[in-house]
Amino acid sequence: MKTTLDEMQLFVTVVDLGSISAAAEQLELTVSAASRTLTRLEHKLDTTLLNRTTRRLILTEEGTGFLQQARGILESVNAAEEQMAARKSTPAGRLRVDAATPFMLHAVVPLVAGFRERYPEIELELNSNEGITDLIEHRTDVALRIGTLKDSTLHARKLATSRVRILASPAYLQAHGTPRTIAQLLNAERHVLLGFSKPESLNVWPLQHPDGESVQIKPQILSQNGETLRHLALAGQGIVCLSDFMTREDRASGTLVPLFVKQKLEVRQTIHAVYYRNTALASRIACFLDYLAAELRERPFDG
Known part of the structure; x- marks a missing residue:
């Protein structure tokens, strides 16, 4: 022109x-x-x-x-x-959110109704990926990530923390017995351990050997998806170590029972929202992060 x-x-x-x-x-x-x-x-x-x-x-x-x-x-x-x-002043438009399946199902989905009621002009698109998502390639506004962050090109906002616990179903414990020591837990002839195919760091459980070494388990059944491992544990297929945000209802109902309560280390996973650095954060992203952070404070996973 x-x-x-x-x-x-x-x-x-x-x-x-x-x-x-x-x-x-x-x-x-x-x-x-x-x-x-x-x-x-x-x-x-x-x-x-x-x-x-x-x-x-x-x-x-x-x-x-x-x-x-x-x-x-x-x-x-x-x-x-x-x-x-x-x-x-009235946030609107499409908001694309990405999270691992377990966090999406157990933490985000229960909050959607309240968020939509408060911000009806925002069109939510919720996607699940178990690996690290390229925000630009997948046209993602916000990714919710659990654990240590490595990508320095992203802006990160801490939303909450979630404790990890070792769990098994009552049916499994009745069939295999309750492990009382680390040696009993790691005895492959007595117990089936459910773990992650990746990342390997998730197979370090919140226990310590007498010499101070962390307990790295060798799973007999593996999956990349924490929700799959949860369902395997609920079906009595083995012992699992999962984050509290996935198992709050299971623990409350008794369908999964915490193990090593006294010996277990206090280990928490940090939950971040990540997005590309902007000089001015879009209002639809800002209000989503504010809402999510406030709701997660009101609904702690440990309960």
Whole structure:
């Protein structure tokens, strides 16, 4: 586009006020600068928009046609700016959220109804990936991640922490007995351990050998998905170590029983929301993070 919005605004203001000097005063320009801008606009359009006399300005036929178009453009720009301002006060638009399946099911989904009631103009798109998601490639606004963060290009906001526990179903314990020591737990002839295929760090359980070494288990059944491991434990297929956000209801109902309560170390996983650094965070993202953080404080996973 050859012409600029400033040039259009000056031309419209000159016509509305009837003089270059009045337009210059309103737009906080010098008269000479306003006159040069109007002349530049006519040169760009290769036409005369206004016939100037000592007493008044008269629109040419071309000026009349351009005036109508310029008004429409300026009104559209103003409407767009007003719409963006309104979106800041009333968050709207699509919000794409990514999280591992267990956290999505147990922590995010229960909060959706309340969030939608408060922010009905936001269209949620909830996606689950067990691995690390490339936010740009998957067009993701916010990813919810559990554990240590490594990507320094992302902005991270801590939302909550969740304790990890060693658990088994009553049916499993009745069939295999309750392990009382680490040696009994690691005895593959007596007990089946459920663990993660990746990352390997999730197979370090919150126990300590007498020499101070952490307990790294060798699972007989593996999965990348924590929800799969939870269901295996509920079905009596083995002993598992999972985060509290997944098992709150299971522990409350007694369908999963904590083991090594006194020997267990206090280990908590940190839950972060990550998103690309922006000079101004979109309001739909900010309100989602604020809502999630507040609700997670009100609903601790440890209960």
